[in-house]
Amino acid sequence: MLAEIAVILIRGIAIGALFSVVAMSFNIVHNASGIFNFAQGNIFILGGFGAYLLANGAGLGVWIPALILVACLVGALTAFQGWITLLPLRTSTEQDSWLISTVSVSVILAAGLLLIYGPFAYTVSGPLPGYRIFGVRTPGAFFLAIVAMFAWYFALRWFLNRTLTGLAISALSQDMEAARAAGIPVRKLQLLAFGISGMIAGSVGFAVAPIITVSPDAGLRYVLSGFIAAVVGGIGNNTGTLIGGPLVGVVSMLTAYKIGGAYQDLALLLVLAVILMFWPQGLFGRAAARRV
Amino acid sequence: MTATSATPATNPAKGSSFNSDRQQLMLGAVLILGTGLLPSLLGNAYWEHTFHLVNVYIAVSILQNFLFIDAGQKSFGQGAILGLGAYGFAIAFGLHGWGFLLATLVGVLAASVGGLLFALPALRVQGFHLGFVTMSAAIVFPQLLTQMSGLTRGINGISVSLPDLAAKPFLGLSWLTLLLTLVPIAALVLHYIIRNSRLGRRMRIAAESPEAARSLGIMPGGMRALAFVIASALTGLLGVLYVPAVGFISPQGFLLDLSFIFFFAVVVGGRGQLLGPIIGVWIIFILPSVLLVQLVEYKPLVYGILTLAAVLVFPDGIVGSFEAARRKRTQKGGGEGGFRLAAVNSALASLTPVPASTSTEPVVRVRGVTKRFGEVTAIEGIDLDVMPGEIHGLVGANGSGKTSLLNVLSGFTPASEGRYWLKGRDVTRRSAAQIGGMGIGRTFQNPRVFPFFSVWNNIRVGLDARRTPLDPQMQALADGFARTMAEDSPALLSHGQRRLLEVVRVLMKDSDLVLFDEPAAGLSPQEREDFGVLVRHLSRRLGKAVILVEHDLDLVWGIADRITVLETGRVVASGTPADLARDPAVQHLFVGGDHA
DSSP: OHHHHHHHHHHHHHHHHHHHHHHHHHHHHHHHHSOOOTTHHHHHHHHHHHHHHHOTTOOHHHHHHHHHHHHHHHHHHHHHHHHHHHHHHHHOSOTTHHHHHHHHHHHHHHHHHHHHHOSOOBOOOOSSOOEEETTEEEOHHHHHHHHHHHHHHHHHHHHHHHSHHHHHHHHHHHOHHHHHHTTOOHHHHHHHHHHHHHHHHHHHHHHTGGGSOBSGGGHHHHHHHHHHHHHHHOTTOHHHHHHHHHHHHHHHHHHHHHTOGGGHHHHHHHHHHHHHHHOTTOTTOOSOOOOO | OOSSSOOOTTSOOOSOOSOOHHHHHHHHHHHHHHHHHHHHHHTOHHHHHHHHHHHHHHHHHHHHHIIIIISOOOOSOHHHHHHHHHHHHIIIIIITOOOHHHHHHHHHHHHHHHHHHHHHHHTTOOHHHHHHHHHHHHHHHHHHHHHOHHHHOGGGOEEOOOHHHHOOOBTTBOHHHHHHHHHHHHHHHHHHHHHTSHHHHHHHHHHHOHHHHHHTTOOHHHHHHHHHHHHHHHHHHHHHHHHHHHSEEOGGGGSHHHHHHHHHHHHHHOTTOTTHHHHHHIIIIIHHHHHTTTOGGGHHHHHHHHHHHHHHHOTTOHHHHHHHHHHHHHOOOOSTTTSOHHHHHHHHHTSOOOOOOOOOSOSEEEEEEEEEETTEEEEEEEEEEEOTTOEEEEEOSTTSSHHHHHHHHTTSSOOSEEEEEETTEEOTTOOHHHHHHTTEEEOOSSOOOOTTSOHHHHHHHHHHTOSSOOOHHHHHHHHHHHHHHTTOOGGGOOHHHHHHHHHHHHHHSOOSEEEEESTTTTOOHHHHHHHHHHHHHHHHTTOOEEEEEOSOHHHHHHHOSEEEEEETTEEEEEEOHHHHHHOHHHHHHHHSTTOO
């Protein structure tokens, strides 16, 4: 009984840490541009495919350089996606074109992966050994997930509060027009934000590949869970995601253990609906989600 | 923006030129007839089957277009709604042997309930939040179908055969073919009718500017729920027809991709264009189906790429780009003749004045109203009475709380303390929409002029908000606008003209109290003069009370009956213009930077 609770908690928090990471990668783009990248889940999965291709079963000597390489590649790809997404915003008055272009990119990525790799889930083995906790073998990647969450959280905190570039990105989230008027290169910073969000998602997707579903259609689960984690924590608020992610992860695990894996998505949908109905600004929110 | 193509507004319109909705409706109906009937007439069974599906997709996309643009609701879950209709019907008809009509009703009801469930979060959140909620619902839907196998037969699916619908009454056309031609046309016609109705105009305003909507007595949440139910009930009906069209349904048929097809079809074809979804389905669905018959697995990739390309190359969609080009060529209604208050004023001048009110009951009575935003007190302890027919000026420096007071009075932000009454009724806790419906009209600092409405329709939404019939003379004035401005584009109006347009909209609405928020900003001297005359008419001829927030002190002192001066959220002086001009507490206003 106690062992089961411990397993649910550890796995839930670890899976939730991934949602928190996806949420942070949402936040940086959203704060810099107001855009919510629907393709973020697929980008996360790209990291997993990177691990499958470059570092499956490899030792740390290969794994670490491969991690850096994949993080940079996925970051560059996401920056390119950002460039495409921002193109029509310059001319079109229709501000929701980003919604459509990021959704279509998510469809393209999933369909592309499906064409190349087929509808299969790939298993990846990582460099860390598993540990026995309460008699249950727990892969090392679960702990890596939690470490990754805190690592990116503090890295982002330092970057956004302590560096000039980071402060400029934070300024964009306060008032884009004022930032533009102050001579801040808005478009470049937005592309940088896209790139960083890709690095976050790609690096963590790579690192935790052993415990995620590396399959073409898995991106949707992470984009939704990450979104819910962001909403629970308050969109734009990275500190909130530290609670929001693990909360969503534990609910998800609890549902899987107690009711059945097939109801995980339903449980998350209900969490999302309840949060948006009663706390549209998130439990720890600051940005206004409600536009009425 | 100025008079380049100064076509006199009185020119008789040749055909409709503001938009091409009517032409698109005709063309769309013809195209649906073509995809619906041609394959059967040519006797090709494979294409007949495929185009049955195409017509279902076209109709669902038409409804998605209505929901997305006319009601402003971004739903990524219409595939699940279609599935609810299909499963509701198939379970009732195929598994329980209910009659066709009863089973159809079950399908439509199931889909409507689904639409209501979508509308629930839409009451609270909008934009991409709603997109995510509906998208997760669309992901969960097939999972639930699989899990609830007792009800739905799970992954085994349900086969339904409907030989009656396959019967061919004439010309080799089956009932199914006829239904799948007529229902999509009906959906298109319905879209056109709703869009050109009072309901449709109010729905669109609720989608584009919730504040303007509430000031016109519209409850945006109600409009959203209604739009979801209309779109979903009809999508459910198409779900019912989808069952005989495919013969077999299973959870795999209602994955998220299906919802994306409808959404993408609208975007590629042209958001908001009546013809858009039809062209969109042709490109997104027919093109890959024809070109990639052997390569089914490439389809999602192709429609993803097509959509992305459309957003980049044709941001307004295919039909939307044509329409934008056509509109640029033919739009009219700008220039100095475009919109003038002088005509309105001369019509008002001929009205018989309402007898001066002998009532001692103020139209609005404010007692001790305070509004705090967190630590900041915007207004504090405001007392104010405005009598029928009175023009009441509200002046003060920027940040003195004028607009905050207007926002409390019109119900946009609840008062922190104090109460206020409208025509003797306590409305302190009423919503903005209720207050808007009770006889307050207002304008905004940024005029809410809607580019997708013609100039006349922009005025007409004021008439739409009326609960009492219009005075015959005012009706004549409105008819004049309808004749001369029905095809004029507001895009060509100057800033001053846009302000005046909004004022005339409020004039058309029945209101005992009109709130003007800096109406003279950006007006030319002539326009200011005309505006002053108009406010006089509102008060003297129509008996309306007016609260005028304005920085142009000459204007205020020229027309106001009484004036209240605000300073840091408090009333510092109140009285007639003559009294106040001598009041030392007010003197500094005239020498400060505010004096326009």
